[in-house]
Amino acid sequence: MQNGLFLNDAEVTLRDGDRVFRLRVDDLALEPGRAVALTGASGSGKTLLLELLGLLRKPGAGTRYRWAGPDAIDLGGLWALGVRNADLARVRGRMFGFVPQTGGLLPFLSVAENVALPQRLNACEDAGWCRDLIQTLGLSDVAALLPGALSIGQRQRAAIARALAHRPPFVIADEPTAALDSDSADRVLELLLQTARAHGSGVILSSHDLDRIARFGIPRLQLNTRSEAGEIVSRPEACPC
Numbered sequence: 001m002q003n004g005l006f007l008n009d010a011e012v013t014l015r016d017g018d019r020v021f022r023l024r025v026d027d028l029a030l031e032p033g034r035a036v037a038l039t040g041a042s043g044s045g046k047t048l049l050l051e052l053l054g055l056l057r058k059p060g061a062g063t064r065y066r067w068a069g070p071d072a073i074d075l076g077g078l079w080a081l082g083v084r085n086a087d088l089a090r091v092r093g094r095m096f097g098f099v100p101q102t103g104g105l106l107p108f109l110s111v112a113e114n115v116a117l118p119q120r121l122n123a124c125e126d127a128g129w130c131r132d133l134i135q136t137l138g139l140s141d142v143a144a145l146l147p148g149a150l151s152i153g154q155r156q157r158a159a160i161a162r163a164l165a166h167r168p169p170f171v172i173a174d175e176p177t178a179a180l181d182s183d184s185a186d187r188v189l190e191l192l193l194q195t196a197r198a199h200g201s202g203v204i205l206s207s208h209d210l211d212r213i214a215r216f217g218i219p220r221l222q223l224n225t226r227s228e229a230g231e232i233v234s235r236p237e238a239c240p241c
């Protein structure tokens with residue numbers, strides 16, 4: 001694989017008194033345009049790994065993290081300039097679209113304005129693409145409404161449209177269907193995967209729902225925890241299932 005996200009020798013350590021949680025990733029390669037699901041028990045580090053990949057969490061010393069492609073970027077090196085540096089925020093905003101568990105839409109902007117926001121922030125305005133996304137995701141009738149007037153499923157679809165609006169190489173979705181009933185969850189996941197694939201964006205999602213992940217044929221990385229020398233250590237392992 002030549003293009004993609006490559007994370008090597010990565011470590012993030014969380015400490016709370018004597019309690020230590022350590023996420024370790026030896027080698028992880030994520031291909032553009034593909035989907036992968038992070039699975040594992042509650043507390044196994046799925047959100048932590050999503051945060052690390054999405055440049056929301058500073059990795060430990062020795063971590064190598066890069067985007068390889070025509071416009072290669074040393075993603076790990078961006079942290080050297082400080083957590084709040086402008087390059088880090090700019091690259092994070094350009095490389096990733098985020099779908100939180102419950103939409104995360106700005107409540108004072110309409111659905112259409114929420115969807116257009118990443119384009120404004122990344123200076124890549126394209127009203128036609130926003131309209132296409134809103135239509136594809138079945139949101140045309142509610143595009144002028146504020147998020148508070150939408151169902152949870154509609155909010156999730158709006159969050160997917162927003163995550164894809166600036167055509168990021170990867171969408172990061174933390175349990176995007178956890179708040180939905182089974183039928184809505186299927187529809188939202190299908191739309192997320194289809195729309196991302198149509199545009200060539202990869203999807204990195206976390207989920208507890210092994211049946212649904214299997215049904216959609218999404219390859220899995222399972223986060224497995226072990227107790228090592230009094231610490232909880234979690235590692236992602238590719239699942240043959």
Ligand SMILES: Nc1ncnc2c1ncn2[C@@H]1O[C@H](COP(=O)(O)OP(=O)(O)OP(=O)(O)O)[C@@H](O)[C@H]1O
Binds near residue numbers: 015040044046047
């Ligand atoms: N300050 C801290 N010190 C030590 N451990 C911590 C600290 N903060 C969080 N943790 C631990 O980090 C681990 C990873 O949490 P994370 O939210 O990534 O898990 P998760 O797999 O996403 O869980 P869930 O499925 O419940 O959302 C948890 O076991 C949590 O207890």
